[in-house]
Each structure stands twice: as structure tokens, then as C-alpha cells.
Amino acid sequence: MNDTIAALLAHRSVRAYAPDPVPAGTLEALVAAAQSAPTSSNLQTWSVLTVDDKATRKSLAAIARGQKHIEECPLFLVWLADLSRLEELGRRKSASTDALPYLEPFMFAMIDAALAAQNATVALESLGLGSVYIGALRNNPTEVARLLGLPPNVMAVFGHCIGYPDPERPAAVKPRLPQNVVLHRERYTAPSQPAIDSYDERLAAFQQSEGMATVGWSKMALERVGGIAALTGRDRIREEINTLGFELR
Amino acid sequence: MNDTIAALLAHRSVRAYAPDPVPAGTLEALVAAAQSAPTSSNLQTWSVLTVDDKATRKSLAAIARGQKHIEECPLFLVWLADLSRLEELGRRKSASTDALPYLEPFMFAMIDAALAAQNATVALESLGLGSVYIGALRNNPTEVARLLGLPPNVMAVFGHCIGYPDPERPAAVKPRLPQNVVLHRERYTAPSQPAIDSYDERLAAFQQSEGMATVGWSKMALERVGGIAALTGRDRIREEINTLGFELR
Numbered sequence: 173m174n175d176t177i178a179a180l181l182a183h184r185s186v187r188a189y190a191p192d193p194v195p196a197g198t199l200e201a202l203v204a205a206a207q208s209a210p211t212s213s214n215l216q217t218w219s220v221l222t223v224d225d226k227a228t229r230k231s232l233a234a235i236a237r238g239q240k241h242i243e244e245c246p247l248f249l250v251w252l253a254d255l256s257r258l259e260e261l262g263r264r265k266s267a268s269t270d271a272l273p274y275l276e277p278f279m280f281a282m283i284d285a286a287l288a289a290q291n292a293t294v295a296l297e298s299l300g301l302g303s304v305y306i307g308a309l310r311n312n313p314t315e316v317a318r319l320l321g322l323p324p325n326v327m328a329v330f331g332h333c334i335g336y337p338d339p340e341r342p343a344a345v346k347p348r349l350p351q352n353v354v355l356h357r358e359r360y361t362a363p364s365q366p367a368i369d370s371y372d373e374r375l376a377a378f379q380q381s382e383g384m385a386t387v388g389w390s391k392m393a394l395e396r397v398g399g400i401a402a403l404t405g406r407d408r409i410r411e412e413i414n415t416l417g418f419e420l421r
Numbered sequence: 422m423n424d425t426i427a428a429l430l431a432h433r434s435v436r437a438y439a440p441d442p443v444p445a446g447t448l449e450a451l452v453a454a455a456q457s458a459p460t461s462s463n464l465q466t467w468s469v470l471t472v473d474d475k476a477t478r479k480s481l482a483a484i485a486r487g488q489k490h491i492e493e494c495p496l497f498l499v500w501l502a503d504l505s506r507l508e509e510l511g512r513r514k515s516a517s518t519d520a521l522p523y524l525e526p527f528m529f530a531m532i533d534a535a536l537a538a539q540n541a542t543v544a545l546e547s548l549g550l551g552s553v554y555i556g557a558l559r560n561n562p563t564e565v566a567r568l569l570g571l572p573p574n575v576m577a578v579f580g581h582c583i584g585y586p587d588p589e590r591p592a593a594v595k596p597r598l599p600q601n602v603v604l605h606r607e608r609y610t611a612p613s614q615p616a617i618d619s620y621d622e623r624l625a626a627f628q629q630s631e632g633m634a635t636v637g638w639s640k641m642a643l644e645r646v647g648g649i650a651a652l653t654g655r656d657r658i659r660e661e662i663n664t665l666g667f668e669l670r
Contacts (some may be wrong), residue, residue, distance in 0.1 A: 179425070354469060358470070
């Protein structure tokens with residue numbers, strides 16, 4: 173254990189911000205940290221985009237089904253899986269980019285974006301800032317692409333609300349599954365029902381302490397994957413991603 | 422700037438390890454850090470698996486086209502996109518999991534795994550350890566699943582070699598694309614050719630200083646996406662992922 177690990181363990185999602193702006197130079201420091209993350213074969217198939225414009229923020233919040241923190245946060249980023257740079261490079265150099273239309277490059281671009289974003293999250297928390305990722309931008313990737321002027325072969329993986337946490341509305345560290353549920357040795361082992369039951373109880377206690385509905389984990393999780401409606405439009409995401417130019421062969 | 426950000430900027434991929442084992446308790450600290458990463462709707466759709474068995478390591482190294490560090494590293498992890506827990510939960514509770522066969526849950530599971538892994542990387546570097554991700558496990562996801570006993574709806578996203586860096590074979594920090602290439606404001610902007618050219622020169626200088634072929638970035642990157650052969654088997658990854666149980670609808 174050390175300060176870095178203690179800071180990682182203290183992570184919480186922050187959706188309520190103080191009005192203070194993010195200081196000058198912070199964005200550049202976060203992006204530098206993001207660029208230092210590992211990237212598949214150094215291809216760096218990601219980009220990040222800042223959105224300040226109020227109307228664009230409002231449109232993005234609507235796509236995310238009314239998540240007001242998208243409009244309220246001092247800094248809003250969108251992390252992008254970006255194969256357009258390589259495609260453009262191929263065009264400029266008259267070189268083949270025949271591997272790009274496969275599912276694999278889409279996957280490593282998405283992984284690259286996630287690794288980069290997480291480094292930015294670690295960096296911003298070390299500066300006293302808080303944040304939350306907005307996966308709900310995937311409710312409508314083509315509309316997001318239109319709003320942000322994304323070229324073909326670029327997709328918004330998730331948004332990112334950033335700001336100083338509002339001291340009046342502090343967020344708590346959410347308990348996670350018992351470690352032995354996610355950690356396997358040599359071969360995969362399915363979790364025991366008591367391990368899941370114990371987590372249901374711990375999360376219910378947390379929900380109660382936070383004034384949330386005390387449903388535990390299993391019920392909440394099953395609601396999230398229980399029907400097509402729970403996908404909030406993302407049942408069409410494969411076609412939408414195709415429309416953005418990724419063939420996903 | 423602070424110590425945390427300085428540490429992130431000092432990241433390098435480490436493929437050569439001192440023989441010292443990873444101290445007791447380290448794995449558990451890394452997984453705790455990983456569990457503290459953000460996860461989509463708290464679904465925690467990832468797992469991590471340790472592989473010590475020499476024969477399994479050898480098989481995994483062969484899948485990764487002879488990456489010896491997989492056999493040599495003191496600690497080897499495999500980060501897993503894991504929808505099996507939710508599927509099993511649905512079965513136990515006789516609840517619908519109709520949303521799981523879509524591409525979207527596969528995507529958020531992969532993102533969850535990447536975010537978790539990157540927290541582990543930050544944690545291990547804070548302990549003086551080094552590491553490198555092994556995307557080449559995706560050369561053959563079904564064989565990896567067989568070796569590790571993965572149930573349906575679990576896929577190895579990447580491996581992770583971890584150990585103390587060998588002081589005799591130090592790794593250097595690799596320069597990345599200029600920040601203005603990856604950072605966009607309000608709308609996406611394609612990079613200028615001079616920006617890419619300048620990076621080609623910087624990376625060529627780095628390659629020369631490391632005793633590598635001085636090809637720059639553009640040529641290296643285009644070789645990686647230039648033909649189906651460059652995918653090292655991953656042109657079949659969509660079918661392989663289907664075979665693992667993910668429909669990717």
C-alpha cells in the first residue's frame with residue numbers, strides 16, 4: 173500500500189460539481205497523462221475532444237437521457253476510438269489499410285481510448301478533481317458524430333464530466349464485488365451464490381446509507397440487462413457503428 | 422503537475438524482468454485497485470485470471486507468436502471481458518438477460534476490463550514494478566478460452582506481463598504523437614501533415630537511440646494495418662468471439 177494505491181481505492185464517481193472552473197493547463201496535463209497510457213503497437217488509435225458549447229452540451233445531455241451533469245460540469249470531454257488517422261495516412265501515402273475494416277482494429281481503438289481515459293481519471297483525481305464517464309453517448313453514436321463533426325471511422329466511446337466535487341453533495345465510494353469473485357487462479361471459477369448474496373447485502377446497505385432504493389446488486393444488474401428496452405437504443409449500435417464507417421468484419 | 426502525473430508520464434512498456442518474484446499481497450493490491458476503476462452501471466463485467474503453470478504460459482506465448490516475456494515474467498495476468506456472471510445470475514434468478522447478446526454489452530465489458538487493467542498498471546508502477554499488455558492473446562481467443570477454462574461469454578481481452586524491470590535492460594519512454602493531433606476542441610480536426618512528419622522524425626530518433634530500425638511512425642503504423650496478414654489471425658476474430666458465445670447482435 174502507498175499513496176497512489178490509496179488514491180485509486182478512494183475513487184468515486186462525481187456527478188455534482190462546485191462552480192469553480194478547471195485551472196488553465198489542467199486539460200493539457202490530463203491529455204499528456206492519457207497519451208502516456210499503453211497503446212496497441214503504438215498506433216494511438218484514439219482522440220479526445222472538449223465540448224464547451226452550451227447547445228452541443230444540451231444535445232449530448234438529451235442523447236444521454238437527461239444527465240444534467242453533462243451540461244453542468246466545468247469540463248466535458250469525449251473519448252474517441254479513432255481509426256481515421258490511419259486511414260488518412262494510408263490515403264496520403266497511397267498505402268493499403270486493408271486490415272482496418274475488421275472488428276479487431278475497432279476493438280483495439282476502443283481499448284486504447286479506455287486506457288487513455290483512465291490515465292486521465294487518475295491524473296485528475298490527483299489534482300483534487302472528480303469525474304464520471306458517460307457511456308450513454310452510445311445511445312446514439314451517429315447523432316454524436318454529427319454534433320462533434322467526427323469523420324468516418326471515429327466513434328465516441330464515452331463522455332467524461334470533470335470538475336471539483338461539490339462539497340455540499342459528496343459522493344461515496346461504492347463497494348464492489350468480493351475480490352474472489354473477479355480474481356481467478358489458473359482456471360476460471362464461477363462465483364458462489366453466498367459470495368453474490370453477501371455483496372447484495374453490502375450494496376443494499378450502501379444504497380440505504382445513500383438514500384437510494386435498497387435493491388442490492390443482483391436485482392439492479394438484472395434490470396440493466398433484462399430486456400431490449402434496457403439498452404436505451406443501443407440494440408441498434410452495430411448498425412450505427414457500421415454507418416460510422418466501421419465494417420466490423 | 423504532481424508526483425502522480427509525473428509517474429504516469431514516466432510509463433514505459435517493460436518486457437525484461439529481474440528474477441525477483443512479486444511480493445506476497447501485491448496481486449491482491451493490484452486487483453483491489455482494478456476493482457476501484459469505474460465500471461458501466463456498476464455491472465463489473467470483467468474478471469482477471471493469474472497463470473503460473475509453465476505449460477499454459479508456453480501455450481499462451483505460442484499464441485502470441487513467441488513473446489518470451491509471457492513465459493519469463495514473475496506474474497502473468499489475463500484480463501477478461503466477462504458477461505457470464507450476469508448470464509448465470511439470470512439463470513439462477515429465472516430472470517431475462519435478453520440484452521446480453523448485443524454488441525453493446527460486449528463493448529462495455531471490454532471497456533470495463535481495460536479500465537480495471539489500467540488502474541492495476543498505475544498501481545504496479547507505483548510499487549516499482551513494470552509491465553506490458555499482450556494484445557496478441559486475441560490471435561486465438563477460442564484456444565485461450567480452452568486453456569484457461571473460460572465459460573461461454575467470457576473473452577480474454579489482453580494478457581499482462583508483470584515484474585521488476587531488469588536493470589540491465591532498461592526500457593525507455595516512447596514519444597507519442599504531438600498533443601494537438603489527439604486533442605480536438607468542439608469539433609474534430611484532422612491532423613496536419615507537418616505534425617505527423619515531425620512525429621515521424623521524433624520517433625525515428627527514438628528508434629535509433631534504442632537500436633531499432635529507424636522507420637518512424639507512419640511506415641510502422643501502415644505496416645500494422647496494411648494487409649490481412651498483419652492481423653496475425655485476427656481477421657477471424659468476429660467468428661471466434663461468436664464461438665465464445667457473444668452474438669454481437
